Amino acid sequence: MKKNNPIIAIVFWSLVSFLTLFPIYWLFVISVKPAVQLFSTPDVMLSDPYWGNYAKVWGDRLLRSYMVNSLVISTGNALLCTILGFFACYALSRFKMAGKESLFFWTITNRMAPPAVFLLPLFLLMTQVYAVGDFRLLDTRIGMILVYCTFNLPFAIWTLRPTLDGIPKELDEAAYVDGASSWKVITEIVFPLCRPGLAVTLILTWVFAWNEYLLAATLTNFNARTLTTGLSEYVTTTGTEWGIMATISVFTLIPALIVFGLVQKHIVAGLTFGAVKG
Amino acid sequence: MQSNRLGWILLAPTLVILFFFGVLPFIYVVYVSFHQWNPFAADPTMIFNGADNFRKIVFDTEFLNSVGVTVLFVLFAVISELVVGYILAQAFMKEFPGKAIFRTIHTLPLIMAPIIVGSVWKLMMTPSIGIIPHYLNEWFGITVNIGMSPVAAFTTIIVMDIWHWTPLVTLTLIAALVSLPPDPFKQAQIDGANKRQIFFHITVPMIAPAVVATVFIRLMDALRTVDEVWMLTGGGPGSATRFVGVHIFKEVFPKTNYGYGSTISVIVLYLTIVACWLLYVTMLAPRNKKE
Numbered sequence: 001m002k003k004n005n006p007i008i009a010i011v012f013w014s015l016v017s018f019l020t021l022f023p024i025y026w027l028f029v030i031s032v033k034p035a036v037q038l039f040s041t042p043d044v045m046l047s048d049p050y051w052g053n054y055a056k057v058w059g060d061r062l063l064r065s066y067m068v069n070s071l072v073i074s075t076g077n078a079l080l081c082t083i084l085g086f087f088a089c090y091a092l093s094r095f096k097m098a099g100k101e102s103l104f105f106w107t108i109t110n111r112m113a114p115p116a117v118f119l120l121p122l123f124l125l126m127t128q129v130y131a132v133g134d135f136r137l138l139d140t141r142i143g144m145i146l147v148y149c150t151f152n153l154p155f156a157i158w159t160l161r162p163t164l165d166g167i168p169k170e171l172d173e174a175a176y177v178d179g180a181s182s183w184k185v186i187t188e189i190v191f192p193l194c195r196p197g198l199a200v201t202l203i204l205t206w207v208f209a210w211n212e213y214l215l216a217a218t219l220t221n222f223n224a225r226t227l228t229t230g231l232s233e234y235v236t237t238t239g240t241e242w243g244i245m246a247t248i249s250v251f252t253l254i255p256a257l258i259v260f261g262l263v264q265k266h267i268v269a270g271l272t273f274g275a276v277k278g
Numbered sequence: 279m280q281s282n283r284l285g286w287i288l289l290a291p292t293l294v295i296l297f298f299f300g301v302l303p304f305i306y307v308v309y310v311s312f313h314q315w316n317p318f319a320a321d322p323t324m325i326f327n328g329a330d331n332f333r334k335i336v337f338d339t340e341f342l343n344s345v346g347v348t349v350l351f352v353l354f355a356v357i358s359e360l361v362v363g364y365i366l367a368q369a370f371m372k373e374f375p376g377k378a379i380f381r382t383i384h385t386l387p388l389i390m391a392p393i394i395v396g397s398v399w400k401l402m403m404t405p406s407i408g409i410i411p412h413y414l415n416e417w418f419g420i421t422v423n424i425g426m427s428p429v430a431a432f433t434t435i436i437v438m439d440i441w442h443w444t445p446l447v448t449l450t451l452i453a454a455l456v457s458l459p460p461d462p463f464k465q466a467q468i469d470g471a472n473k474r475q476i477f478f479h480i481t482v483p484m485i486a487p488a489v490v491a492t493v494f495i496r497l498m499d500a501l502r503t504v505d506e507v508w509m510l511t512g513g514g515p516g517s518a519t520r521f522v523g524v525h526i527f528k529e530v531f532p533k534t535n536y537g538y539g540s541t542i543s544v545i546v547l548y549l550t551i552v553a554c555w556l557l558y559v560t561m562l563a564p565r566n567k568k569e
Contacts, residue, residue: 009374016366017383023398023441024386026409030401038407084295087288095285105558107292110300112550114502116527117543120317120536121303130298149295157292182284211391213505228393242401249394256389261382 024253031246038242053247063230063248069141070210070226071255076145077152078206082198084149085156086164090186092157093164094172104161107154119218122147126219139220147215152205159204163197164190207256227252307540315537324537331541341542343517344525351432351521352500355439356493362440363447363492370452388445396509399438403510424511428518431511435519438506447492454488490561494554501550522546 030038032049057063088107092100126138126147137143167190175185191198213228220229231248234241311331315324335341370381387395402408403424411422424431458481466476504523507513513520513528520528526546530539 006374009369009372010376012369013374013376013380017380020383020386020441020445023395023402024390026402027394027398084292088292091285091288095282097282097285097289103289105555107296108498108554109547109551110296112498112502112547112554113300113304114523114526114543114546116504116523116530117307117536117540118303120530121306122299124306125298125302146295147299150300153292153295186288207389211389211393213391213393228391231393231397242407245397246401249397252391252394253389256391257386260385260389 027246027249027253030242031250033243035241035243053243057244057247057251063227063251066225066227066230067251069220069224070228070252072141073144073148073224073226074206074209076141077148077209078202080145081149081152081156081205082160082202085153085160085201086191086194086198087186088153088157089160089164090190092161094169104157107157109154111151111154113150115214119215122215122219139223139225141224144216144220144224144226147219148209148212151212152208155208156201156205159201160194160197163194167193203259203262206259210252210256307543310537311540311544313537316534317536318534327537331538332545334538335541335545340517340520341522341525344520344522347432347517347519348501348521348523351436351439351519352497354436355443355500356496358436358440359444359447359496360489360492362444363451366444366448367451367455370448371455384448385445387442390442392442392503392505393509395438395442396506399434400510403434424515426515428515431515431518435507435510438510439500442506443496446495450488450492451485454485458484487561490557494557494561497557498550498554501546 029046031053032046032051034050034052037050091097092104097103123138126143127136130137130143137146171189171193172185175189180189211228212226213232216224216226217229217232220226227248231245231252234245234248310324312326312328313324314327314330316322366384370377390398400408402410403422405411405423405425414420414422422430424434462480462484463476466480471479500521502523503521504527507519507521507524508527511519513524522542526539526542529535529542533539
């Protein structure tokens with residue numbers, strides 16, 4: 001590593017950090033201002049914070065249930081996508097199946113679909129086709145968990161593939177020679193070796209599911225509504241409740257922050273689709 | 279070697295889920311794209327009109343304009359992100375106190391929900407309450423109104439995108455730079471290559487796969503973006519920020535022109551797949567050459 005003047009680096013990075021943090025800080029400032037103050041001269045410094053918005057949001061039973069829904073849906077979806085993605089990648093990396101590379105590329109095309117138009121078919125399928133008796137998939141947590149697979153499962157597969165390709169096949173073969181069953185090889189030999197890749201996939205899919213808005217806004221109306229959709233409910237025709245909106249944003253941000261902080265160091269590998277061998 | 283049957287069994291759940299929630303809706307959209315249909319109109323019957331929608335799209339200036347705006351947006355945003363991301367990644371290659379903290383701060387925007395990013399920038403830019411227009415006006419006498427000026431709105435979206443996604447580029451490039459072998463650089467220095475030659479002939483080709491991967495991810499997501507833009511500008515003023523994702527959204531929701539909206543989606547999806555496939559092949563090319 002080159003020796004550089006640390007002062008310059010620190011000044012440079014402080015500036016970059018200021019630019020990065022300012023919008024987040026501003027979000028917080030708005031969230032602790034009473035509505036009447038919003039339209040006066042914008043004040044950069046925080047003076048006399050007002051916690052009314054937080055009390056209001058926290059006291060709102062509906063928003064609390066949205067938060068629980070968000071947690072259940074993103075956790076369920078992240079687990080499902082990571083596990084299924086792992087199995088799929090094991091198959092893609094170990095077997096000589098016809099057309100598997102095309103299949104691999106096809107999975108990601110599911111993520112490319114412009115979402116607006118797919119809302120209606122999904123809505124129709126979930127109300128009319130995917131229903132048993134009185135049970136319909138629309139507006140259920142399990143329904144949202146499955147719908148989110150359309151963008152998270154391809155992502156999980158593309159993120160995990162390099163990890164699995166990187167584990168030598170000889171390991172599996174040696175275990176087979178020793179008489180281990182396929183299930184045992186997959187769960188007891190390959191799975192533990194993939195742990196870092198799996199952790200990254202789990203976290204990233206969790207964050208994507210947590211942040212999703214458009215699908216949740218259309219495919220849920222009460223029972224499975226998520227926190228991000230709560231945001232838009234405060235943009236009304238009579239005006240926007242900026243303070244509440246900012247407060248919900250802060251509430252949405254915090255869990256993602258905590259989760260992300262846990263794996264910050266390992267996150268890079270997951271974002272490059274294997275173009276970089278770490 | 280085990281039989282391929284196990285492979286298919288392992289793949290089956292993935293294929294089933296993607297079939298029911300990806301393929302079936304897609305087939306439906308393709309079917310609808312050959313119809314004239316407004317499900318919320320007084321007469322909600324689907325009228326088959328052959329390839330009329332597809333013929334219409336070629337001459338549809340609104341659609342072509344949205345494609346143009348999107349291409350412009352992707353070009354501006356992705357190139358700026360690559361340049362800024364590269365500079366920051368290089369800056370991270372040196373040791374300095376507090377590096378870990380600065381890196382963590384720099385990654386924060388990545389985890390923010392697009393809809394929240396949209397609202398944050400809306401809070402900062404809305405003329406009556408926003409801090410940025412206020413101080414630009416007070417200090418420099420510049421009036422910025424994203425509700426009125428197309429240039430201001432477009433620029434704001436680009437700046438927002440750079441703010442949101444540069445960290446991804448930086449992280450990817452850091453990973454690429456860290457994994458570079460030192461030998462070619464030393465050799466080039468011994469041979470008397472200057473900095474510029476080293477950059478263009480050694481660094482660039484070696485980090486190219488990472489760059490292509492980043493462009494792949496950004497392109498894929500930029501073409502379907504709705505939340506952020508919808509929240510910030512709603513596609514306006516006029517059609518200044520009506521990217522294809524937003525255009526489809528407008529066609530389907532406020533106008534409820536569902537048949538035609540489906541046609542646009544099919545075309546856009548097709549174009550996205552082609553563009554991404556080309557990038558994917560480029561990304562794999564150096565690896566295949568080695569094998």
